[in-house]
Amino acid sequence: MTALLPRTAPFAPEDIDALNTVVARATPIQRSWLAGFLAGVEQAAGAAAVQPASAPRPRVPLTLLYGSESGNTESLALRARKLAQRHGFDARVVDMADADLAAIATAQNLVVFASTWGEGDPPQRAVDFYTRLMADGAPRFEGVNFAVLALGDTAYANFCEIGRKIDARLEALGAKRAADRIDLDLDFAKKAAEWTEKTLTTLAPADADAATVVRVDFRGSPAASDEPAFTPEAPLEARITAAVNLNGTGSSSETWHIELATDAPGYTYEPGDAIGVIPENDPALAADLAAAVGLGNDGDLVRKLTTAHDITTLTRPIVEAYAKLTGRSDVAALAEAGAFKSFAADRQLVDLFTSFPEKLTHEQLVALLRPLPPRLYSVASSLKAHPGETHLLVSAVRWRSHGRDRNGVTSTWLADRRKAGDKANVYVKRNRHFRLPKDSARPIIMIGAGTGVAPYRGFTEERADAGITSPSWLFFGARNYTNDFLYQLEWQEYVQSGTLGRIDVAFSRDQPEKIYVQHRLWEHRADIRNWIADGAHLYVCGDEKGLGRDVDATLARILAEPAKGDLEAGKAQLNDLLKSGRYQRDVY
Numbered sequence: 001m002t003a004l005l006p007r008t009a010p011f012a013p014e015d016i017d018a019l020n021t022v023v024a025r026a027t028p029i030q031r032s033w034l035a036g037f038l039a040g041v042e043q044a045a046g047a048a049a050v051q052p053a054s055a056p057r058p059r060v061p062l063t064l065l066y067g068s069e070s071g072n073t074e075s076l077a078l079r080a081r082k083l084a085q086r087h088g089f090d091a092r093v094v095d096m097a098d099a100d101l102a103a104i105a106t107a108q109n110l111v112v113f114a115s116t117w118g119e120g121d122p123p124q125r126a127v128d129f130y131t132r133l134m135a136d137g138a139p140r141f142e143g144v145n146f147a148v149l150a151l152g153d154t155a156y157a158n159f160c161e162i163g164r165k166i167d168a169r170l171e172a173l174g175a176k177r178a179a180d181r182i183d184l185d186l187d188f189a190k191k192a193a194e195w196t197e198k199t200l201t202t203l204a205p206a207d208a209d210a211a212t213v214v215r216v217d218f219r220g221s222p223a224a225s226d227e228p229a230f231t232p233e234a235p236l237e238a239r240i241t242a243a244v245n246l247n248g249t250g251s252s253s254e255t256w257h258i259e260l261a262t263d264a265p266g267y268t269y270e271p272g273d274a275i276g277v278i279p280e281n282d283p284a285l286a287a288d289l290a291a292a293v294g295l296g297n298d299g300d301l302v303r304k305l306t307t308a309h310d311i312t313t314l315t316r317p318i319v320e321a322y323a324k325l326t327g328r329s330d331v332a333a334l335a336e337a338g339a340f341k342s343f344a345a346d347r348q349l350v351d352l353f354t355s356f357p358e359k360l361t362h363e364q365l366v367a368l369l370r371p372l373p374p375r376l377y378s379v380a381s382s383l384k385a386h387p388g389e390t391h392l393l394v395s396a397v398r399w400r401s402h403g404r405d406r407n408g409v410t411s412t413w414l415a416d417r418r419k420a421g422d423k424a425n426v427y428v429k430r431n432r433h434f435r436l437p438k439d440s441a442r443p444i445i446m447i448g449a450g451t452g453v454a455p456y457r458g459f460t461e462e463r464a465d466a467g468i469t470s471p472s473w474l475f476f477g478a479r480n481y482t483n484d485f486l487y488q489l490e491w492q493e494y495v496q497s498g499t500l501g502r503i504d505v506a507f508s509r510d511q512p513e514k515i516y517v518q519h520r521l522w523e524h525r526a527d528i529r530n531w532i533a534d535g536a537h538l539y540v541c542g543d544e545k546g547l548g549r550d551v552d553a554t555l556a557r558i559l560a561e562p563a564k565g566d567l568e569a570g571k572a573q574l575n576d577l578l579k580s581g582r583y584q585r586d587v588y
């Protein structure tokens with residue numbers, strides 16, 4: 001039996017894990033070589049260095065709790081852990097999905113990283129924890145020092161709502177706020193790092209240096225290799241090698257199959273991940289915006305507006321700032337919640353400046369704008385099937401309102417202004433909560449509509465490459481069979497070859513009554529229950545409003561049926577599947 005380092009060993013927790021991994025799998029020869037090597041190191045360092053001056057002090061406990069849907073707060077919490085260890089904390093990262101509320105209430109130091117989703121809702125996997133925290137029976141948090149970092153998007157009415165509510169709730173439950181909450185928009189990286197550093201310094205034990213144990217620079221440890229190779233701040237320049245509209249000519253939709261290629265070392269993804277695309281704005285819109293504030297001839301400004309700033313999203317903070325800048329009472333009135341909601345519903349930034357025109361300087365305009373955020377697209381391929389390639393499925397967003405044609409920034413940049421041979425700056429956004437089952441013998445049920453089918457193409461390619469033959473079932477929905485059956489031939493071939501066991505489709509507009517994916521699920525509910533009983537993993541991907549909510553409700557009904565339609569029982573069962581990782585959602 002191998003002797004492993006105890007948790008109290010004078011190393012950082014991830015170093016203990018790394019050392020234990022190496023020691024556990026070392027052969028007797030390797031172990032005696034290591035012993036000799038360490039003895040040699042100590043000898044060389046001199047006898048005095050061998051004796052520790054005093055026993056290492058106990059490290060101060062810190063809980064880094066996160067609630068995340070698409071991984072942003074999760075990566076902030078993981079980064080905070082590394083920093084915390086340098087500050088002398090014994091830091092542990094806890095996902096709200098796995099958190100025990102009573103245990104969290106006994107934390108000495110607690111830093112919460114919380115994002116907001118839906119319309120002011122917690123991330124799906126955090127709902128349970130959040131509900132218990134907000135409920136009457138929640139435990140007291142006396143003696144807990146806490147701080148909250150809230151992530152959100154100022155384009156949403158309920159900006160950072162969940163972080164705000166958690167912050168207020170912890171205080172109400174008796175916890176002591178160690179640092180003010182910070183609410184961050186999509187450009188959170190730098191501000192989050194600064195806030196975390198400051199907060200940890202506030203919480204840090206006074207003699208942090210003394211408590212910090214000797215660190216071993218163990219390259220290749222899991223924590224080190226988790227760092228993404230490419231980020232929004234340091235993206236990868238990929239080549240676009242194909243861009244094809246998959247919809248038929250008669251379709252009301254426009255869905256682009258985009259292929260990216262790179263031979264950059266360190267570039268890797270898994271099916272289930274998303275790709276962040278850093279777009280450019282339409283230069284014509286940038287020119288319109290500049291002209292609307294009297295800066296039509298400023299070429300530099302137009303270039304900057306095209307590449308660096310969000311020039312479409314009309315947010316409440318921007319209206320407030322414009323009201324302050326111009327001193328206009330009518331703009332101030334527009335910033336009121338109700339007035340803003342109805343004005344902004346189908347308008348963009350340019351409408352603010354054309355409806356309430358004022359002349360601005362270059363600097364004033366730029367100061368009003370937020371950075372241009374990247375957009376995420378599910379990977380629609382497997383690297384094993386297409387080495388060096390990444391495929392995306394992008395629905396072009398276009399609409400017309402108030403006399404203007406409007407275009408989604410990124411989807412139409414890809415559709416209209418990029419062609420094969422052009423470059424695109426991208427990065428990989430890992431999603432470890434949308435993965436094929438580790439146990440490849442498990443059945444899978446994949447449910448998606450429109451671009452929601454993208455990750456299932458990646459899953460199926462991956463399974464084909466690995467020769468996985470466990471039962472698989474795809475539910476796909478779109479408008480018309482003839483024009484909108486995305487990757488139709490591929491699915492048919494997969495069914496013929498047996499790689500895909502079963503496919504059920506719902507084309508909403510092919511008959512007088514609307515038929516959606518959730519109707520197909522209900523039709524096949526007995527089989528779905530059998531598959532779940534056989535250990536199936538369920539996946540849902542696509543539009544939250546158009547698909548996510550209805551599928552969720554239908555699955556709960558399907559599970560409730562044997563319990564005499566008790567919907568609460570169905571929801572509880574679905575929640576159990578969610579918590580055990582057998583119900584995975586990627587809805588946007």
Ligand SMILES: Cc1cc2nc3c(=O)[nH]c(=O)nc-3n(C[C@H](O)[C@H](O)[C@H](O)COP(=O)(O)OP(=O)(O)OC[C@H]3O[C@@H](n4cnc5c(N)ncnc54)[C@H](O)[C@@H]3O)c2cc1C
Nearest residue numbers: 346375376377378393394395399408409410411451454588
């Ligand atoms: C994890 C994740 C994975 C995703 N995967 C995919 C994917 O595989 N494929 C895909 O196509 N998308 C995917 N998306 C969505 C994608 O990131 C973008 O949100 C989408 O492409 C729109 O971006 P855009 O820049 O083209 O449009 P934007 O410039 O962001 O404009 C979109 C906004 O315009 C407004 N708008 C749109 N239509 C109307 C209308 N009719 N009336 C009024 N206002 C309107 C809405 O405010 C909407 O939010 C994913 C999102 C996430 C979070």
Ligand SMILES: Cc1cc2nc3c(=O)[nH]c(=O)nc-3n(C[C@H](O)[C@H](O)[C@H](O)COP(=O)(O)O)c2cc1C
Nearest residue numbers: 068069070071072073115117120152153156159160
């Ligand atoms: C479909 C959707 C809904 C969202 N709803 C809100 C919201 O209501 N309020 C808000 O502040 N942010 C909202 N956001 C923004 C997220 O909170 C933001 O992207 C955050 O960085 C996600 O962090 P996470 O990856 O840890 O979940 C929403 C994002 C998406 C894609």
